[in-house]
Amino acid sequence: MSSPQSILEHTFGYTRFRDPQREVIDTLMDGQDALVLMPTGGGKSLCYQIPALAREGCGVVISPLIALMQDQVEALCAAGVRAAFLNSSVPPEQAQQIEAALQAGELDLLYMAPERLLQPRTLAMLQRVQISLFAIDEAHCVSHWGHDFRADYLQLNCLHEQFPTVPRIALTATADRRTRAEIAQRLDLAEARHFVSSFDRPNIRYRIAQKDNPRRQLLDFIRAEHRDDSGIVYCLSRSKVESTADWLVQQGFTALPYHAGLPADLRAEHQRRFLREDGVIVVATIAFGMGIDKPDVRFVAHLDLPKSIEAYYQETGRAGRDGEPATALLLYGLEDVVKLGQMAANSDGSEEHRRQERNRLNAMLGLCEITSCRRQALLSYFAEELQEPCGNCDTCQEPPQTWDGSEAATKLLSCVYRTGQRFGAAHVIDVLRGSTSEKVLKFGHDELSTYGIGTELSAAEWRAVVRQLVVRGYLEVNSEAFGALQLTEACRPLLRGEEKIELRKLPTPTRRSAASGSRAAADIAPADAPLWEALRACRKQLADEKGVPPYVVFHDATLREMLAAKPQTEEALLSISGVGDSKLQRFGDAFLAVLRDFPPQ
Incomplete structure (x- = not known):
């Protein structure tokens, strides 16, 4: 077995753990359970991937998102990890090969959909092999009150009953106190250590505006700030998804629809293009569960109001996973309130469930209409206090009158x-x-x-x-x-003149000057632009040869560090964050050849 620190450095190419990754890993290494709340892009995956590699046996990861499984397995294989996934997209012959590899001790990590795991034959197979840990990803799916409830998750408490000595870790990026308690109760994690990181995503700029010709607002936004960037546009209905994607294409963008009504092979093709091509915009329903690890999504735009702050936080969290600047734009109107109110009133479930739906919608509306810092209000919803206004939201940068x-x-x-x-x-x-x-x-x-x-x-x-x-x-x-x-009843004092009310003024429409290129490219010094483009072209060529998204080769942040340091030797390249032993062996020569064409001045 290797130590967690050695795996971090040589497999994943990083030198330091983020808080609280090391504590979580040590908890699992000691055979204890953990419940982890960490924002999107905060490094949740390493919390179970590293102990799965450091402990004897194979780590089993339960995930509801087929796309996320494939994405993470591709990234792990590129780093030299023996990983595979089992879900409905895997042909029977390939599934048999994966199961044989598991039973032969040839896998380090195996990802499974919950319905696959819960099959009696699967549980029986797992009893015959050594399991290092169970990781339950997207654990908020267990909550009846949540926005992504999955009935299969309710049965995952069987892991505690059938594998009492195997440590378990449940992970999510979105859960208020009520949902955290429900996760612990339903998954039999009452004794688990809780690790709650900050929900803050300081690199995301939150911007919320009233609808006023939303298509024009979206077009101005993309052209001015994200012309060549990858992004996600959320709409409430499938028909609006398709019409918006068609309209964006007419405006000169590469835009693809994604919703449950499309044929599975078309969804897969659109997802593949989004992952592997630059500057692709996916237009998706609000129920869109792509859940992919694409790190360079530079903007998320909502053309309709999300039904809860949890949904808004999770969906906007798909922007800027690499820590680079990103924007979350939300356009909303009274018609959204009516639509979502009707959906809540007509939803299945008890009156208590419908009341909770209305409360969540009201909290979302409150976030839209506040005149103070958006980030402070957003974090407050998750019981986290931000002492000072963030300075990176619309109400901080342009205080409303x-x-x-x-x-x-x-x-x-x-x-x-x-x-x-x-x-x-x-x-x-x-x-x-x-x-x-x-x-x-x-x-x-x-x-x-x-x-x-x-x-x-x-x-x-x-x-x-x-x-x-x-x-x-x-x-x-x-x-x-x-x-x-x-x-x-609350309006009576206002009607009687016993109460005053301050209202938010509509902002004066302003057109931002059109910018050429993306914000990411604009951050590159003109003298470094040729090397930057050469590094990206090298990454794209290697990614196409391997049949993987470019970020599986290296993230933008790694390329930026190469750009700044201009390493000329393997040893120097290995010191770049994100370059591990396997990636150095597979990709090092190609990148060093590019870097040597641009020697340090």
């Missing part, structure tokens, strides 16, 4: 009351602004005392007032009555 909205709020609430609390925001705003639409005249609302008293605000400004009153609990959107606005 507020105004005394008491009179406007009173007008709006009165109009909701006068129209019988039976109409949606658009109709109420038409009445306030004195519209002569057929619907206003049909119901005689042009004769109400509130007709035409709100001409001082635009329709967009009134929609912002509605959103903020909904978020603050003065109004409710009745999803079962076609989105009708209805008053709550």
Whole structure:
């Protein structure tokens, strides 16, 4: 057996553990269980990969994501680790070969889908071989309250019963206190040590804006800041995914749809292209569970509101896994509130479950409408305190202006009351602004005392007032009555003039100057640009020859370090972070040849 430190250096090419990786690894090395919460890109995988290599036997990893298994196995094999996966995508003949390799002691790590693991024949096979540990990835899938619930995960407590001496580790990037407790209870991890890292992803810039021609907003954003970058665009429906992808193609981008309604082979092809080609944008449903380790996703954009902060955090967490700057853009509107409210009201489950869904949606809306630091609010939701504003979100960089909205709020609430609390925001705003639409005249609302008293605000400004009153609990959107606005008890002091309310102003639209290329390329000094492009071309050629994504060869961060240090010998190249013994042997000569063409000045 090698020591964890030796494996870190020679297999994975790093010199230092991040907190709390070493503690987690030592816990498993001692045969104890662990529950690990660590943000995406924080190094969760090493927490089980290293002890699986250091202990006798094969480590078994349970993951719900087929794409993630394949991705991680490719990366491990490139580092010289004997790894394989078993799931529904593996042909029977190949599965038999993998099982034979496991029983012959020829595997270090085996990834499995939960439904495969739980088959009686699989459990019987595992009883006949030496298992170093069980790793349960994406452990939040066990939670009924979570956004990714998987029924198969509820049966994984059988590992504790059938393999009582094998240490187990459960890992997730998203779980509040309630979900953590549910994971520990359902997986029989009551005695496990808990390791909770910071949820902060300081390299991600959070930006949230109201919808105002969202396609134009998305286009301006990509052209100005991420023209040549890989990114993910989330939409709520499959039809919107496909139409948005088609539209992005028309704008000159390489954009691919990805949702459960596409044929499996087409999804696999789109995923392969996203992993292996530069500058590909995937447009996906919010239920998109790609869960891949692609480190250089430079932006994640939501064109519809996520239904919870957990979902938002996990989906935005796919940006910037390499630690380089990335952006999370969210565009939302009142129509999102109505749609998600209807989904929550019509969801299966008890009234308590639906109430929790509504609470999570309200928390997500609160994050959208706050005027203080987004990151502080986001971390606070996960019971983590950030002492100072982050300086890397829209509200920190461009603090929103507020105004005394008491009179406007009173007008709006009165109009909701006068129209019988039976109409949606658009109709109420038409009445306030004195519209002569057929619907206003049909119901005689042009004769109400509130007709035409709100001409001082635009329709967009009134929609912002509605959103903020909904978020603050003065109004409710009745999803079962076609989105009708209805008053709550909380609005009485405001209507009586006993309470004032400060509202957020709509930002003045500003067009950013179009930038050529990506932010990552812009960070490269002009004198280093030829070497940078040569290193990337070398990586792409090697990746194509091996049939793997470029980052499986080396991450951008490793190429940047090569660019700065310009190593000329194998020993110097081995000192670069991310270059281990296996990668030096397989790729070292090719990169050294490139680097020697650009000797240090």
